[in-house]
Amino acid sequence: MLSSFQGKLARNGDERKPVICIEGNIASGKTTCLEFFSKTSDIEVLTEPVAKWRNVRGHNPLALMYQDPQRWGITLQTYVQLTMLDIHLSATSAPFRMMERSIFSAKYIFVENLFKSGKMPEVDYAVLSEWFDWITSNVSIPVDLIVYLQTSPQVCHERLKQRCREEEKVIPLEYLESIHQLYEDWLIKRTSFPLPAPVLVIPADHDLQKMLHQYEENRDKILAASQV
Ligand code: TTP
Numbered sequence: 459m460l461s462s463f464q465g466k467l468a469r470n471g472d473e474r475k476p477v478i479c480i481e482g483n484i485a486s487g488k489t490t491c492l493e494f495f496s497k498t499s500d501i502e503v504l505t506e507p508v509a510k511w512r513n514v515r516g517h518n519p520l521a522l523m524y525q526d527p528q529r530w531g532i533t534l535q536t537y538v539q540l541t542m543l544d545i546h547l548s549a550t551s552a553p554f555r556m557m558e559r560s561i562f563s564a565k566y567i568f569v570e571n572l573f574k575s576g577k578m579p580e581v582d583y584a585v586l587s588e589w590f591d592w593i594t595s596n597v598s599i600p601v602d603l604i605v606y607l608q609t610s611p612q613v614c615h616e617r618l619k620q621r622c623r624e625e626e627k628v629i630p631l632e633y634l635e636s637i638h639q640l641y642e643d644w645l646i647k648r649t650s651f652p653l654p655a656p657v658l659v660i661p662a663d664h665d666l667q668k669m670l671h672q673y674e675e676n677r678d679k680i681l682a683a684s685q686v
């Protein structure tokens with residue numbers, strides 16, 4: 459249910475709880491990070507709806523986009539935008555909320571990448587941008603901390619090949635390099651788009667064991683920073 463908060467639509471009846479978004483390239487380890495923190499009782503984890511992007515009423519917009527981005531990019535990104543908004547507005551019971559990505563990276567990274575690489579017609583980009591601007595002007599989407607899992611595109615490419623998600627077999631290293639560049643411009647150089655929250659960078663090229671250790675080391679920092 460939505461109510462009005464300072465002139466914007468907002469989640470209903472839920473006192474403001476800190477929201478932490480985990481950001482990073484494809485296969486940077488976001489889901490593993492969320493799984494780690496889901497074991498901490500104070501944090502409620504909201505996972506990314508990739509399953510929905512692979513099956514909406516029997517259709518697979520993710521696969522279609524990789525097959526023909528020019529034709530299907532807007533279809534996937536419209537649906538991604540809707541599902542991310544739904545997650546931002548969903549109710550949680552634990553004191554902290556942690557989610558995989560955000561409506562912001564879907565737009566600033568993925569839509570931007572499709573458009574900049576010439577794979578999205580300008581009219582599609584304009585329509586998606588109008589939707590995004592309307593949503594962010596009229597709906598309250600608070601984010602309190604961004605945790606950026608910073609990787610090298612090569613490492614993500616290796617992990618992607620190991621993971622073997624059917625739709626992603628066509629992803630070349632250059633695609634991950636573009637996504638990486640857009641993330642660096644947004645979260646590190648801060649030259650492209652507005653930051654919705656402060657950023658905590660965690661180097662994420664390491665093996666699983668070291669990553670879990672780093673998450674443990676950063677736990678208090680993440681919880682404290684998101685409460686500011
Ligand atoms: P990711 O959001 O990167 O999720 P992941 O599970 O691959 O990452 P991790 O291993 O770090 O948990 O991407 C899921 C797929 O969706 C991937 O193929 C990229 C694609 N995608 C888009 O095409 N557009 C978008 O706006 C988003 C958010 C993802």
Ligand code: MG
Pocket residue numbers: 488489506558
């Ligand atoms: Mg994931």
